[in-house]
Amino acid sequence: MPASRRTFLQASLQATAWSGVALAQRSEPGAVTAMPAERRVYLVGDGVMLPPGDYARLLTRIVDERGIAADNYLEGGAVEQLERQFAKLLGKERALFLPTGTLANHLAVRELAGDKRRVIVQQESHLYCDENDCAQRLSGLNLIALASGRATFKLEEVVQVVERSAAPPYPAPVGAISIESPVRRTNGEVFDFEELKKICAYAREKKIGTHLDGARMFLASAYTGISPAQYSEHFDTVYVSLYKYFNAPFGAILAGPAGMLKTIGALRHPFGSQLLHAWEPAAIALHYLEGFTERYQAAVRNGEKLCGLLAAQGRYKIERIEHGSNVLRLKLSTGTADILQERLAQAGIVIRGQKNSQQIALQVNETLNRRAPEEIAREFLRALA
Secondary structure: OOHHHHHHHHHHHHHOOOHHHHHHHHHOOHHHHHOOHHHOEEOOOOOOOOOHHHHHHHHHHHHHHHOOOOOEOOEOHHHHHHHHHHHHHHOOOEEEEEOOHHHHHHHHHHHHHOOOOEEEEEOOOHHHHOOOOHHHHHHOOEEEEEOOOOOOOOHHHHHHHHHHHHOOOOOOOEEEEEEEOOEHHHOOEOOOHHHHHHHHHHHHHOOOEEEEEOOOHHHHHHHHOOOHHHHHOOOOEEEEEOOOOOOOOOOEEEEEOHHHHHHHHHHOOOOOOOOOOOHHHHHHHHHHHOOHHHHHHHHHHHHHHHHHHHHHHOOEEEEEOOOOOOEEEEEEOOOOHHHHHHHHHHOOEEOOOOOOOOEEEEEOOHHHHOOOHHHHHHHHHHHOO
């Protein structure tokens, strides 16, 4: 890479407020910044939380070593390479890059529903709670929410809605079903896989489109033993986040039938997302995608060992999320979460603790591979000494 381009790349990346970095900086007191990045353990978030300078240097190295090619309005280059790789991983005809998961979910259910305006969703889902009613406001869809406080709705609930919606005197048939798994708002709880298969089979029989919000699907696979391809085969379309644990600055992959994704690709422009270039997030995602399964399985093992060590200290109690994935609860027998946060930050370990609380949500991610579980456990013990 020419020196001028490298300098520009580093400067522009350092000036960008990466979402993962912003989360890390909000979560950690200033003392943790003295710890080298490769030693910091973030028990918050799903990704590795690279500081801006490290992020810029990593992207420069990827470009130098891999010969990353630029795309042109999301065609060709690293973007096409990423799309092909995800289509293969998910067992779909085609995959498409989109700037956000909100847009991926929205355009997927829009196309799946077609002329039918009703879409069944979980009440706790991202599509229903966290996307500013975009499907309703921009595409006129009517989201029917099931399973309040739960990750999983039952086939019987779906059948009831489908039959009632199609009944006279004013039938309004269901056009699509969207399922999120794991569900962020239920602390990473996964949708029951057997129920999922029954619902998708019923939907095919009734010619109802199915969409999987699998933003964190690759994380869930390490806990369920169900591969992303096994999840995906039951759905028409599947979305995977690129920024949560593949650590891209932004981006989403939507996979599904080639014809449908061609139509959705054409919608990127009128929906304000036809970017000139997206080779930067594509390059980062390709980098972290390679070997991710093995690295994350190691992180899960380290997380399990750390939980055992903390429980053995007698000062911490680990609470599992039923049908959970990478989120667990830590309860303190003494001290408070905010004080624990401050003391652990001095040792380069980031948690998010509320003032006067004795409960903390911890998340398992790749940063648990940076230090031995025994070393992390000692810092937890020292923090409450």
